[in-house]
Amino acid sequence: MSETAKIELGGQTYELPVIEGTENEKAIDISKLRDLSGYITLDRGYKNTGACMSSITYLDGENGILRYRGYSIEQLAENSTFLEVSYLTIFGELPTAAQLIKFENDIRKYTLVNEEMKNIIDGFPRTAHPMGVLSSLTSALTAFNPKAVNVDNEKEMYEAICKTMAKFIVIATWTYRKSMGFPLNYYDNTKGYVDNFLRLMFELPTGPYKIDAKITSALDKLFILHADHEQNCSTSTVRMVGSSHAGLFASISSGVSALWGPLHGGANQAVLEMLEAIKNDGGDVEKYVLKAKDKDDPFRLMGFGHRVYKNFDPRARIIKKAADDVLETLGVDDPILDIAKKLEKVALEDDYFKSRNLYPNVDFYSGIIYRALGIPVDMFTVMFAIGRLPGWIGQWKEMRANTEPIGRPRQVYTGERERNYVEISKR
Numbered sequence: 001m002s003e004t005a006k007i008e009l010g011g012q013t014y015e016l017p018v019i020e021g022t023e024n025e026k027a028i029d030i031s032k033l034r035d036l037s038g039y040i041t042l043d044r045g046y047k048n049t050g051a052c053m054s055s056i057t058y059l060d061g062e063n064g065i066l067r068y069r070g071y072s073i074e075q076l077a078e079n080s081t082f083l084e085v086s087y088l089t090i091f092g093e094l095p096t097a098a099q100l101i102k103f104e105n106d107i108r109k110y111t112l113v114n115e116e117m118k119n120i121i122d123g124f125p126r127t128a129h130p131m132g133v134l135s136s137l138t139s140a141l142t143a144f145n146p147k148a149v150n151v152d153n154e155k156e157m158y159e160a161i162c163k164t165m166a167k168f169i170v171i172a173t174w175t176y177r178k179s180m181g182f183p184l185n186y187y188d189n190t191k192g193y194v195d196n197f198l199r200l201m202f203e204l205p206t207g208p209y210k211i212d213a214k215i216t217s218a219l220d221k222l223f224i225l226h227a228d229h230e231q232n233c234s235t236s237t238v239r240m241v242g243s244s245h246a247g248l249f250a251s252i253s254s255g256v257s258a259l260w261g262p263l264h265g266g267a268n269q270a271v272l273e274m275l276e277a278i279k280n281d282g283g284d285v286e287k288y289v290l291k292a293k294d295k296d297d298p299f300r301l302m303g304f305g306h307r308v309y310k311n312f313d314p315r316a317r318i319i320k321k322a323a324d325d326v327l328e329t330l331g332v333d334d335p336i337l338d339i340a341k342k343l344e345k346v347a348l349e350d351d352y353f354k355s356r357n358l359y360p361n362v363d364f365y366s367g368i369i370y371r372a373l374g375i376p377v378d379m380f381t382v383m384f385a386i387g388r389l390p391g392w393i394g395q396w397k398e399m400r401a402n403t404e405p406i407g408r409p410r411q412v413y414t415g416e417r418e419r420n421y422v423e424i425s426k427r
């Protein structure tokens with residue numbers, strides 16, 4: 001006999017099914033609650049509410065576990081590449097060598113972005129934030145690739161996926177090139193995906209860009225660690241927008257906008273700005289820990305805390321080690337890293353943070369590596385978006401394949417009761 005949840009409402013007892021996930025997570029299925037009882041549930045920020053069933057990412061916040069399709073991020077970060085993890089996240093299995101080569105070649109079919117897209121980016125001021133430009137350009141891709149809206153069969157879906165993987169990384173680098181007043185680069189189909197990212201970003205007409213394998217490897221690892229994270233704010237947004245059957249580009253564009261917020265992906269930029277402020281303030285980390293604890297001060301320790309991880313974010317642990325390695329490899333001595341480690345130590349010894357299970361998250365150390373690689377601060381969240389793209393695509397594909405209903409939450413109304421219209425002369 002499977003477990004059920006009994007709930008007493010208005011003198012009636014209702015029995016609701018309990019469903020269990022692969023890792024024994026349990027959920028009360030309330031799909032019939034309103035029909036049965038007239039009641040709905042309320043859960044601000046969805047802290048206790050599952051929006052879907054998914055087989056892509058498993059996350060255990062209490063034990064700091066993160067797996068994509070069953071593979072731990074520790075093993076994937078150590079052994080895989082971003083394109084291979086993208087294939088795994090989107091299609092569900094690690095590819096054979098032939099499948100991976102085919103995937104990369106199918107992406108290469110679409111790496112040329114329509115020249116007229118340049119008219120759109122030219123309309124932005126150089127000072128525009130790259131995330132706003134990226135969200136706009138991503139949505140604009142629909143105008144030049146209308147077929148990507150209809151994904152009613154596997155062939156169309158696969159084509160839309162390859163187009164998105166191909167064009168997103170190009171337009172993402174265009175946001176940087178535009179801000180610098182540099183000419184926009186083209187993808188080079190003779191080179192790898194992450195090497196192309198570096199070329200697209202930094203190659204100038206005045207001479208070839210020398211790829212450093214160590215930088216490619218560090219970026220591969222960072223993109224892998226950002227690839228997916230179950231139903232986070234931006235991924236839930238992509239699924240919600242896609243549930244209305246809006247196209248893939250439009251749905252990804254909405255995910256970019258959600259990720260931009262400083263409480264979400266925008267935190268990696270906010271962390272660097274916070275560390276810079278602490279450095280410029282004489283490195284007084286205790287002062288900023290006090291500010292973060294002060295309820296009257298809106299300041300939060302950026303890069304700390306997480307909705308789900310109530311233990312160390314496993315990605316932060318890997319990125320922290322990678323930061324040490326990358327800075328040593330590049331011979332960069334960045335005082336910001338020392339401030340970050342000191343801030344982490346002080347915070348983790350403080351009861352306020354310990355009692356609230358506030359640990360460094362994925363955004364706390366990633367910016368230090370991006371900075372060492374020469375990525376400007378306002379491009380940090382674009383880096384997050386490039387890494388998260390396969391997760392957004394995979395989750396969107398799963399939502400459409402599972403023919404999920406259009407997302408339409410309920411509410412508890414707290415406004416005025418019915419009242420009659422009053423002529424303006426009588427108000």
Ligand code: SDX
Binds near residue numbers: 228265303306
């Ligand atoms: C990402 O969801 C994901 O998976 C996201 C992500 C992904 O891969 O997609 O992991 C990426 O977004 C990581 C998070 C990046 N954001 C930041 O680093 C911004 C700083 N962090 C906080 O804003 C906060 O921790 C959140 C938004 C991340 C989580 O907020 P919650 O779960 O809604 O927690 P909360 O706001 O209810 O806080 C609980 C308590 C509160 O204090 P009390 O009311 O109990 O006294 O903890 C405090 C908060 O004030 N708190 C902090 C804090 N984070 C929470 N206090 C100081 N500094 C912080 N960073």
